[in-house]
Amino acid sequence: MLIVQKYGGSSLATTDRMKFVAEKVVETKRAGHQVVVVVSAMGKTTDNLITLAKEVHPAPPEREMDMLLSTGELVSVALLCMAIENIGEPAEGMTGYFAGIQTDSFHTKARIQKIEPSRIIEELNKGNIVVIAGFQGISPENSITTLGRGGSDLTAIAIAAAIKADMCEIYTDVEGVFTADPHIVPEARLIPEISYDEMLEMASAGAKVMQSRAVEFAKRYNIPFAVKATFGKGGGTMVKEIALKEGAAVSSVSLDEKQVKITIFRVPDRPGIASQIFTALGKENINVDVIVQNVSKESFTDISFTVNISDADKTLKIVKAIAKEIGAQDIICDTDIAKVSIIGIGMMNHPGVAGRMFDALARENINIEMISTSEIKISCVIKKSDGVKALKALHKEFIQ
Amino acid sequence: MLIVQKYGGSSLATTDRMKFVAEKVVETKRAGHQVVVVVSAMGKTTDNLITLAKEVHPAPPEREMDMLLSTGELVSVALLCMAIENIGEPAEGMTGYFAGIQTDSFHTKARIQKIEPSRIIEELNKGNIVVIAGFQGISPENSITTLGRGGSDLTAIAIAAAIKADMCEIYTDVEGVFTADPHIVPEARLIPEISYDEMLEMASAGAKVMQSRAVEFAKRYNIPFAVKATFGKGGGTMVKEIALKEGAAVSSVSLDEKQVKITIFRVPDRPGIASQIFTALGKENINVDVIVQNVSKESFTDISFTVNISDADKTLKIVKAIAKEIGAQDIICDTDIAKVSIIGIGMMNHPGVAGRMFDALARENINIEMISTSEIKISCVIKKSDGVKALKALHKEFIQ
Secondary structure (H helix, E strand, O other): OEEEEEEOHHHHOOHHHHHHHHHHHHHHHHOOOEEEEEEOOOOOHHHHHHHHHHHHOOOOOHHHHHHHHHHHHHHHHHHHHHHHHHOOOOEEEEOOOOOOEEEOOOOOOOOEEEEOOHHHHHHHHOOOEEEEEOOEEEOOOOOEEEOOOOHHHHHHHHHHHHOOOOEEEEEEOOOOOEOOOOOOOOOOOEOOEEEHHHHHHHHHOOOOOOOHHHHHHHHHOOOOEEEEEOOOOOOOEEEEOOOOOOOOOOOEEEEEOOEEEEEEEEEEOOOOHHHHHHHHHHHOOOOEEEEEEOOOEOOEEEEEEEEEHHHHHHHHHHHHHHHHHHOOOEEEEEOOEEEEEEEOHHHHHOOOHHHHHHHHHHHOOOOOOEEEEOOOEEEEEEEHHHHHHHHHHHHHHHOO | OEEEEEEOHHHHOOHHHHHHHHHHHHHHHHOOOEEEEEEOOOOOHHHHHHHHHHHHOOOOOHHHHHHHHHHHHHHHHHHHHHHHHHOOOOEEEEOOOOOOEEEOOOOOOOOEEEEOOHHHHHHHHOOOEEEEEOOEEEOOOOOEEEOOOOHHHHHHHHHHHHOOOOEEEEEEOOOOOEOOOOOOOOOOOEOOEEEHHHHHHHHHOOOOOOOHHHHHHHHHOOOOEEEEEOOOOOOOEEEEOOOOOOOOOOOEEEEEOOEEEEEEEEEEOOOOHHHHHHHHHHHOOOOEEEEEEOOOEOOEEEEEEEEEHHHHHHHHHHHHHHHHHHOOOEEEEEOOEEEEEEEOHHHHHOOOHHHHHHHHHHHOOOOOOEEEEOOOEEEEEEEHHHHHHHHHHHHHHHOO
């Protein structure tokens, strides 16, 4: 088989862990497979580099930031190659550039445009284990780009697609995907199989297992992948296309505490205004999550939406400019929020799930500020202080 | 003017120093010059990376080592660009690869084959300060190579040659070139001007100012350069072509404690044997320094030579194989040695300098184990414990 394995930063945080990962990779090769390994930066390397950058520039330019951050993965590539060669297998390390990963020019959040995997395949055919720097690529202007946090997962899945791998394994510090975050809900259980869509909704609902762009990519190209623990023996969670099945309506619940709510008051209620705001945000690659528009009063309306806290400053700047232009009244940014979600492809077959969710929250005296629904997810924005309580209540209601 | 400035690791060891260097670079630009900056890795980065490598592999493979070490300079490039942009000047950072630095395939000790500087010139013409990763290039096989310790000096001088710079400034943590190491000989004085040849002999004599390959390159292409202190105001030392002049015979004295002496006993004394040994070492890019061959006895001879301590293991391995092949008797490696040298282009006009040197050492009761002379240098290999005493005695004899 042709297998892509991805190891995250915590799996590579020390040279001892690096050696353990090398053993695991070599074991896979010696079991008769061809292996491509995608690696993240060691432990807290990326955070440390960001700290250095902020010491020399209060708002580090993004192109230079990408050059800086891309070095973290290269260190992992070089060290893992050495560790593999030390056990006696040949390894070939590659930067994102040499692995043929072409991206657009959105520095710090680039999107993969194309992978030209000929060099990867060539090295595999020579009998080498190929080790590739995750999280990075090259722009049309020949600048180093990075894919944003969690981008190494995306690298692994995109490479699996490009080389038509038989299997893609995402190794991490958790045993797989759980019905809820086990740190918050001790009763949470491992989910052996989950659909791309549920996984996607979980990612956008704040479950920290994987970045949604990676899962989207896997879904689009139908690349089944496993989420497994590096330092564990369990089978993990298989993420793949799953036909709608009978049974439980809700497969997992999750909590996202990293959102902020931005409200624009007294927006003139005429066609094209909402589009103007959200197109501008889209152009800057800002993911808007829950959007609520109030019923119009006297030709004015209030628009609220949530974005990730890391995009808050950028979003406010854009929104303020537009608000001025369109004559909106006021903008507030509320950081004291959390989002709880229930997720499950079974939901489509079970009417009344939303009602049960609102009821479960009401019983805990939790006020719902915003609601957003999709076919397989319902999210409620609540006060941050109610987050954990809400998550536990929903796990009890739907899973246990 | 078109100016190339090189800043070493200690000049960039902290973000505060980085900001200081950025100010200096911007000052140069704002004085009306075009500026290319070549940077080393921050402080002890390279040593730390080597430590990590040795933790995963007792003898890290050199190709992977190069990939690993090359990241150190990239961090400096990205951070210095940010610091420059923070003061309001545009900067463009480049890896060795993108700067067009093509090398051979001798990993960890690659030689620059060619510089294709079109991208550097393009960015200068756009009004950018160009910041380039020193110490690295790309091999014909498209692997990242490094130029060996001190390779950033070579990068700076080679780039100055390729872009026809008007001035090349090597910024470091010393005020310039001294008549002897001021840490050992407090009476040592700054030399305002020195010839390439003297500088070269000083480098090979163990003066720690600059790597000889960088000076050789400067001499070959006649690139005058200045050695100056980053955190100082002095004019430093100008290194350039200097016509032979009257005056002092000896311009500097130096001490090298990083050599080992290898002796091969009972080598069959027939033509081609010495060549066999030293060709093999040359092929592995090992610089042999002093070579002494004893007078032949009964068709056998003893050959002694010195190499840098970092090449000792590799050298012994090669020499042992050849010794076996040619039937030599025994090999010993003596690490308890030091080399003192006197250097000066004036020496050619002053007969008797060698005699004065041997006499000065004899007066201090220092035994000479090996002697090597060139037109402008005389070196003596002595016991390591006599090194400092010898250096002081020679400085007193020839300089003070």
